[in-house]
Amino acid sequence: MEEKKESVLLVDGMALLFRAYYASAVTGYIKRTSAGVPVNAVYGFVRYFWDAVQTFGPSHVICCWDMGSRTFRTEQFVHYKANRSEPPLEMLPQFDLVKEVVSSFGVPNVGIPGYEADDCIGTLARTFSPELDVYVLTGDHDLLQLVDERVKVVILKKGHGNYAVYDGALLLEEKKLTPKQIIDLKGLIGDTSDNYPGVKGIGEKTAVKLLSEYGSIEGILENLDKLPKGVRAKIEQDLEMLHLCRDLATIRCDVPLSCLLEECVWVPDPHLVRSKFEELEFKGLMKLIG
Known part of the structure; x- marks a missing residue:
């Protein structure tokens, strides 16, 4: 047995x-x-x-x-x-x-x-x-x-x-994310139930697309010049909050x-x-x- x-x-x-x-x-x-x-x-x-x-x-x-x-x-x-x-x-x-x-x-x-x-x-x-x-x-x-x-x-x-x-x-199949990317997702989009904002104007669809393309928040920040102008401006404007929210989510x-x-x-x-x-x-x- x-x-x-x-x-x-x-x-x-x-x-x-x-x-x-x-x-x-x-x-x-x-x-x-x-x-x-x-x-x-x-x-x-x-x-x-x-x-x-x-x-x-x-x-x-x-x-x-x-x-x-x-x-x-x-x-x-x-x-x-x-x-x-x-x-x-x-x-x-x-x-x-x-x-x-x-x-x-x-x-x-x-x-x-x-x-x-x-x-x-x-x-x-x-x-x-x-x-x-x-x-x-x-x-x-x-x-x-x-x-x-x-x-x-x-x-x-x-x-x-x-x-x-x-x-x-x-x-990966359902969320299109790895466990580590779950944290980065929260850094980008925030969490309404925990009341932290993430990057203003970045929604889940955009965040998942960015993470699947660049792997992580670090990868996204290294490739800011390749992002659409509007997305880049939002991230640059909320950089401090992005890092704080990722830390809160960890x-x-x-x-x-x-x-x-x-x-x-x-x-x-x-x-x-x-x-x-x-x-x-x-x-x-x-x-x-x-």
């Missing part, structure tokens, strides 16, 4: 939690415990999380979290993510509850103040990929820059159990964190999980743990 390959699933906790909240809140009904505590996001999170673990069969699982809105990126650019509204009130108690549920599965919750979950995921992917296959579970296309020979980025699509699993080949893979493989082996204790599910009145999820 073929030995099952070891792999680690790195979960973008906030991406799953927010998706779960909005997917259920859209009906206008918020699931609560009998004590009135909202749990709709946590309930949905568990369904996404469990399905991914069953689908990809990792031997190890880690969940990464943002630790507040102030990071080194907000120091670099005061408007970074400044367009984000406060989370809905019903979500507030669920930020701690979801981590308790993750812990009940025996899965470490990882987050470092001053950095984003993306940076923790990038660092762990770099740490573990020499010895394990790595799957990154998220809804965030920024993480596609982490795709590597042994790192696949799994993007949650609409509906349960619906994933796009990106390796280098699919990324996931840091050297965050000062340590998570040992033996701490994240996927062997949940059914009693611990059942007890947490009972506390949160997750009757519909009991069948998951047998």
Whole structure:
């Protein structure tokens, strides 16, 4: 019998939690415990999380979290993510509850103040990929820059159990870009959800064309004289912002964190999980743990 390959699933906790909240809140009904505590996001999170673990069969699982809105990126650019509204009130108690549920599965919750979950995921992917296959579970296309020979980025699509699993080949086929070019693309076009502008007047179509022709931002800048006059003027005018936005888009893979493989082996204790599910009145999820 073929030995099952070891792999680690790195979960973008906030991406799953927010998706779960909005997917259920859209009906206008918020699931609560009998004590009135909202749990709709946590309930949905568990369904996404469990399905991914069953689908990809990792031997190890880690969940990464943002630790507040102030990071080194907000120091670099005061408007970074400044367009984000406060989370809905019903979500507030669920930020701690979801981590308790993750812990009940025996899965470490990882987050470092001053950095984003993306940076923790990038660092762990770099740490573990020499010895394990790595799957990154998220809804965030920024993480596609982490795709590597042994790192696949799994993007949650609409509906349960619906994933796009990106390796280098699919990324090239679908986006016409390499992982490194994802960063350069963001430098050129910015990111409206993270609230940084890129080069004013350069859209995705132009940026992808420039990158496929010249390879990188460096390649584009070395060939400015070959660009159409209008495009060249836009880039020259926004050079400083171009470099800043590329830096903001770059996931840091050297965050000062340590998570040992033996701490994240996927062997949940059914009693611990059942007890947490009972506390949160997750009757519909009991069948998951047998």
